[in-house]
Amino acid sequence: MRDIAAEEVTDAVSHLFQEACYHLPGDVLGALKQARETEESPTGREVLDGILENARIAASEQIPLCQDTGTAVVLLELGQEVHVTGGDLYLAINEGVRRGYDEGYLRKSIVLKPYSARVNTKDNTPAIIHTDIVPGDRLKITVMPKGGGAENMSRLAMLTPASGRQDIIDFVVTAVDEAGSNPCPPLIIGVGIGGTAEKALVLAKTALLRTVGQPNPDAETAQLEKDILRWVNGLGIGPMGYGGTTTALAVHAEVFPCHITSLPVAVNLQCHSARHKETVL
Amino acid sequence: MAKKVSLPLTDEALEGLRAGDQVRLSGVMYTARDIAHKRLTEDLEQGKPLPFDIKGQTIYYMGPSPARPGQPIGAAGPTTSGRMDIYSPRLLAEGLKGMIGKGRRSPEVRDAMKKYKAAYFAAIGGAGALISRSVRKSEVIAYEDLGAEAVRRLEVEDFPAMVINDIHGADLYQDGKAKYRKNNDII
Incomplete structure (x- = not known):
């Protein structure tokens, strides 16, 4: 067994959401640049220029790429030889969401009761968590701020x-x-x-x-x-x-x-x- | 080349706009999204005054991310307009002249735009950082309890947008798609 502290999970989730909201992955940027070359519509090319410019501004100013910083989707690949210590794993993830969305100036977009009082939970929790148990002693955390x-x-x-x-x-x-x-x-x-x-x-x-x-x-x-x-x-x-x-x-x-x-x-x-x-x- | 357009919109400016025109908007606009629209409509039904005089004004469907210290606003891109379709004809009847968001409008909204001579603009969805640069000032003026969804008065300069529906009935989403559609026969 390998110990991973719940606090470490919280820190990672907080950091990952902030980074994800400011920086487009390299492969996405590459695909957008490629599309800029092949798009036939002049207006379409201008839109792609705007999207690429937006990515530059977001990364340099640490401002979210999009104001909709999404539902906090978290995918875990949890090694079966991992032992999470010092707290509940899912609580640790939600604490990371809470902290990341607060510290990162990310928008909180979750309402508690979907069909009645749509009151904002004010910290973007709860996260949507999908867990796969896999061989090994590592924990892979993928965060995906998913826009509405x-x-x-x-x-x-x-x-x-x-x-x-x-x-x-x-x-x-x-x-x-x-x-x-x-x-x-x-x-x-x-x-x-x-x-x-x-x-x-x-x-x-x-x-x-x-x-x-x-x-x-x-x-x-x-x-x-x-x-x-x-x-x-x-x-x-x-x-x-x-x-x-x-x-x-x-x-x-x-x-x-x-x-x-x-x-x-x-x-x-x-x-x-x-x-x-x-x-x- | 983008056209410079002042807000609030004048009838003369609206007359000259065509679907597919790129514009840079400068002046004042108000933000309102789903719940704010519901409340505005309830106010009207109960004969209460709206939190701002809607006559001639422009509403931007936007809920920003929080501003960093010293900044007027956070990321400030548009949300999907279709969710506001059930409320818009009533607001257009009250004198609303411009709407900014993203995504197509219902036939009812398009008819109301023609009837009341109003235009619908799109901003680039997902370009919240870029758009935020055109916002000079932001102030919550109503429904503060809604947080990101509160009604804000924005002062903008060269806000980048595209005319989707003009007062003459044209629709860029339909025209643009038809121009580049290559497989009409498949579905």
Whole structure:
């Protein structure tokens, strides 16, 4: 067993959220710069210039890239030989969110009662935490401040076994088309195929964390990603929906076995401000 | 080349704006989002005065991140406008002339914009740091309990925006998409 102090987890989470909200990951910046070169619409290119300029200002002035600093999504890969000491792991994570959002001048966007008194919790807790238990004695923490505009355009379809590849493409492309300018394109499109309803949605979300444009290692799924991307970028929505050829930077699909009666397909959209950061304790 | 436009908007300025025009807005605007819109509408229904005279004014759908010491505001980009669609026709009838946000508006809002001669602008979503540079002053004037969602009076200079819906009925989201759409036949 290896001990990790809960306080260390709190410090890491606080730091990660602040860094994630000020700095776009290098692969996202690279994909945006690439899109700036290939976008056909002059207005679209200007929007991409604005997005890149925004990233420069945010990083140099330590101001959030976007005022929507999101729901605090935290993904853990917890080694089964890790022993968390000095406190409850999930409380430690929430304390890190509380501290990071306060110290970092990040917006607190969580309301306690979703359908009645929508009173702000004032510290952006509770975090949404997904935990995988893995071999080893390390704890990997990934934080993902997830903005509401793109998250609100998520979709789930319980297709049937009679459906096939083309039905999946149609569902994903239609979801992006209907979302239009709302989710702040250019997007990263997370697709989860298989499992159960909630498994498909988690797959779609975790797919967003893959290095932008890195294909699925399975050739069949990699081809599916390519085909969806081609259709999506033919929609004409473009950067911020003003028209153009870059509606998405990438499509990332993850696949999991499913029940004989099922074919769940989930879409989780990531805006161009694709913020996430990770560390290993 | 972006057009310089003063706020509040004049009928003459609105007449000259076209969907697809890039503009730089300077002057005064008010922020309001979901709950603030609900309260403004409730005030109107109860015959109470609004916290600011809405006639001729512009509302920006925005809830900023907290300002660092010495700064007028934190990140200050737009939120999705569609959530305000159910409230906007009423406010347009009261004399609201401009709305700033991101994302398409409902047919009802577009009709009301034509009827009352008002325009809808988009700012770049996710460019909150860039946009914050155009905000000179920010002051909470109502619903302080809402925190980021309170109504603020902003003084802006060269606030970058794009005309989406003009008073003549054009819509950049539809026109721009149609221009670059390559696979009309697939869905």
